Amino acid sequence: MTDVFAGVRLLGPPETDGEYIALSEHETVHLHEYTRIYAVPGLYEHVVQERLRCTSPQVAAAGFLRAAATLGLEPDSMTVLDVGAGTGLVGELVRHGGVGRVVGVDALAAARAASLRDRPGVYAGYVVGDFLHADELREALRPYALGGLVSAGAFGGTHATPQALRNALAVLSSGAPVAFTIDERWMDASDPDGFGAAVEQLVADGRLDVLERTRFQHRVTTTGEPVFYQLVVGRTG
Template sequence: MIENCSGIDVLKYAKAYAICSVSSSERERQSDEVFSAIVDGKNLHFSMHNYGEMYKIPNLYDAMMYGLLRCETPFALAREFGRILFEHRVDPSTLRMLEVGAGSGAFAEAVRLAMPIGRMVGLDIIEEARVAAERDRSGIYDGYIVADLCALSWEAEAEIASLSPNCVGVASATGWNNHIPVAGFERAFSVLEPGGWFIFHVKPNDPDPECVALLQWIEAKVKTSYIVDSKRGRIFHRMSVNGEKIYYDYVVGRKQWAS
């Protein structure tokens, strides 16, 4: 049994929705995974990464990701970030985090359980994510922005500027052609205050072009000292629908101070 950061009984909902993986030897890519669930008496199939459809149904995403597939990323990443802050003697109550690819708020809730963080604002590209966060984890965010990081409106830019983030976090929003591209991460990094904390993770050794590009991007940031005081590690992300363990690498560090 994995830790459940939200109080949502993911196993209860997984049973209620009768969630089952739909495995196939023809589905080799992580983005092709499918699961089934019984919703309002109908047996429906969902693409693992069709977030808009999953978020419309209360707690379905949590039941699938944390109940069926035993995802541990939000909890493991939040714990590791807490340890790093302790090592650097940083008071988490001084942090103003912008969480990109926020989804329904699992990482935000894990962070709030791990530490007394100051403020936290979520950002996601789809309205369904904001609605799901407010419905399934009411009050977990101090604000929620629905926007495309690659094409921010002036209203979204103003909201981010008012937060003045000294921490930008991401959990499970990388790769597989339907997540945040490199340009989006570059934009998120640009709004981070100098000396602010950057939390990033990505699947290593993966042929997906976005994963390759993101690995190259974060490696360049560390190598050129745009990210300093960095710590790397590997955490168990989740199971695949075929029962294979998926691991992700993380990098946590500070944006270089202005010279």
């Protein structure tokens, strides 16, 4: 894979514009231009997992498996929801960890197509949708008896809002294990519209019991600076 992508270069972030990668001397794309990146088999993994050393998929998957073990659940009997499933890496990791079935959700049809292309058989179902439109997704997910949730970096920033997190947790039964990672910048509890406040409110309302909350290095930027996220592991109330 490295040889195939030998010409791919990471570009330093312009002051206001984010991070970019040069796919060739003729094409430069934003790091979050997922539809274009997903169109090339293995490109997302090469850039984000290998070059930027992203650990969120492994951290989220391991956190979920720890939660299931702590709660005395048998992973092979579970159907788990993977929110922001992308190309399927998290789903693949939890399946390798013994989870019986995984159902993916992603806002992009390109993500579903890439997952089915690169990781066929990982998902029992893969729904294209947005948890901000919970009624539509709830209907699409109705055929699955969802017993847990895992998500690596899907919540926060421009990805999905705190309401999307609340809606995603609401499709689970009580006592379901959950694990998700969120950029620490969005976890400041003093921001009433942020995820930190949302998690605290979910706990106060009895809708989430937090088992673990830890800080870790999610990845590095295209210029090598560390980016830190938080892992939240718990169970639904």
